[in-house]
Amino acid sequence: MDILGSFALLLAFLAAVYAVLAGIAGIITRRTLLTKSARNAGMAVFVLVTIAVACLEYFFFTNDFSIVYVVEHSNRALPGFYKFAALWAGQEGSLLFWSWLLSIYAFLVLFLNRKRHPELMPYVGVVLAGVQTFFLTLNNFVATPFRVLAGPDNAGVMHLAKMSEGHGLTPLLQYPEMVIHPPMLYLGYTGFSVPFAFALAALLGRYPGEKWIHITRRWTMIAWCFQSIGILLGAHWAYAMLGWGGYWAWDPVENASLLPWITGTAFLHSVMMQEKRGMMKIWNVWLVFTTFMLCILGTMLTRSGVVSSVHAFAQSSIGSWFVGFLIITFVVCFAAYWKNRDYLRSDNQLDSLVSRESSFLFNNLILLAACFAVLWGTLFPVLSEWVQGSKISVGAPFFNKVNVPIALFLLLLTGVGPLLAWRKTSFDALRRNFAWPFAGGVLAGIIGFIWGFRDIYSLLCLILGVFVTLTIASEFFRGARVISARDGTNIFTSMGELTMRNTRRYGGYVVHFGMVLIFIGIAGTPFNKDLQKEMGVGESLRIGPYTILCQTFDHIETNNYTSQRATLEVFKNGKSAMMLFPERRLFRASQITETMVAIQSSPLRDLYVVYAGESPDSGKPVIHAYLLPLIKWIWFGGIVVVLGTGLALLPNRRTALVLRPATERSWAGTLAESTPAIGAVARRVEGHD
């Protein structure tokens, strides 16, 4: 089976190479047969990589410990769900998994567009096949998943070997959330190849600018959505499982996943400028190129160990392959841009600072500033070593100092942007649109200040959050009121109708609202409290409105682990509210310790209790309790963002066609052809966007 798997991978590699070469030949010679053949080869890659993945999974499920990768990541007792997920637990398997997801996207893109855009698709096929060729090179020649165990006998002759048991999957990964996190992120990373391919293809083929954006809009949103889910799952896992009370540490690998998300967000917004006003063409093309390159950089940072992070201390040579691919990609992109740059001339200019274009420009500016800051901070140790010889790293204060003001400004733009008109907004319109939301925001700020919110950033976040929410609400309300007056339906039905007529716009507003919730959740951070105390039986700890009483503590033994556990009773304002059981587990096989955090989560705050250890003198448990306000808003906001994206992906409900019968055949039948429209067709308008 390993031979089947390896062979399938090799064939996939050859198919990808063929797709590139035949595709290029088809474009140059304009022979559709070559183009079709190239497309079929591109689709065949998916089938072949699927076979390879199936082979590897087969080894996991049959406990075949003659394969090195299976030995390293599985054992007999591992539940089936985790055996499946062990596929992406290590370097070789996760690269195979990456290739597989990429091939799924490529297959879908080629298949769904097989009868459309015949001038563009050949180029798209070549670019996608090129990217696939790189990853398949890694799969076949650099990080092969099907290596077999072999050892020398006494005479020095190598023989195939087989273990009776594997090392098992690290317990830290044996959680459903941790299993889903990499696939989501990979779907995001690989998904950004699609808009990249279309952008490069459109540039190379000099295809009409707005059409390629229109085609890729949904693909970009899908990739962005997966990336968002992946990032939030990682943050939630870190929060719930690692016991330090936080969810984001500006670790290089975390930053690596954030970078393409930032440029992807900028891209999703700036394309609207190109669609509506033919502006920013060069910018958009480079933005999507950069997003793709950041995806490659991201996976390189994670795998190569070039920047020290809690994820990786050691060095690996695979980084040089990624650097090589990045250089090739950049050269190709730049060459394509240079050759065709006159085709990217803007149709229009910026007319006024008080316009939607301006808000998009500022949106892009600060998102790129954030991206640059995070990239700079992440790569600083590498750069400083080159320049100065000493490795200097920067920590959370740097990232927070720059990104918090950026985030707040972004929040402001989120409220202001949609209410500004294209080209120029009149002063009257400004006053009308902003008066109430602005007043509401300021009012919320005053209430917050009186209530004790003194941290300036949190206060600003509150004011802006309320401001944005009110602008979103006013958008829904005003549109719905028009429909309601015309159709006589109630306001909520009208809101539904309004949304379905322009899902992209109103789905986008829902996403904005989700981001507001996330920001408010993050704004609770300055008000975190924590307390650590040794607590024997009967001792208690007070934090906020809670009193935590240690009722008992004990040791548990199971066949996987031994555990130290505390049984705590929590009183709120004097009344017994709940029981919490924080634990500290030691897994026998791997000798790994894991903290089982006890969290009681409510919309207002999370009570987060950690069994920090046993006091070395008295043997009493050391309990570390945290009070973390508003954390739940982050996860809830994340769900709203995903739902909003789903909404925005839905096709618009078309307005009704009113048809009159084409009866006018009295003049020489030609009238039917020359009559442009049969009856009154209400054109589907993309809203007053």
Add this chain to the structure above:
Amino acid sequence: MNARHKFLIGSGIIIATLLALAYVGFTQSKTYYHTITELSTLQGASRHQRMRVSGNVRAGSIEHVSNRVDFVLTEQGRDLPVSYVGRDPLPDTFKDGAQALVEGKILPDNHFEAEQVQAKCASKYEAAPVGTTPAAPQPGQTSTGAAGRPSGN
């Protein structure tokens, strides 16, 4: 002054502000990386820098004293006594023999005062250290995550 100029001026102000913030944040958090061997050669101003040092925890050296944890890091034969004075619990992966990264400063008596400790064994994404053969099961080798972040990515 047309809109384009106004935009450029606005951008300039924003970028200047961010650069100022970045500079302040940088100076507040910049941390130099040194090996234990280098530490003894540091003099003057560079001794007062905030720094990170990595090494392996010498087996048996971990001691929990009243408000801190003392241990010894070794690398290439040289030792560094460390005291961890931070509030957060030590990461789960911190134990004898673990590879650790400490962040803090060096005291005049050549003792290192650490405010942060990260500990880790080689993740599965990295090549196995030289000298281990796949045939020998390595219990310690399969762990991940220090102040612990997932290796999955």
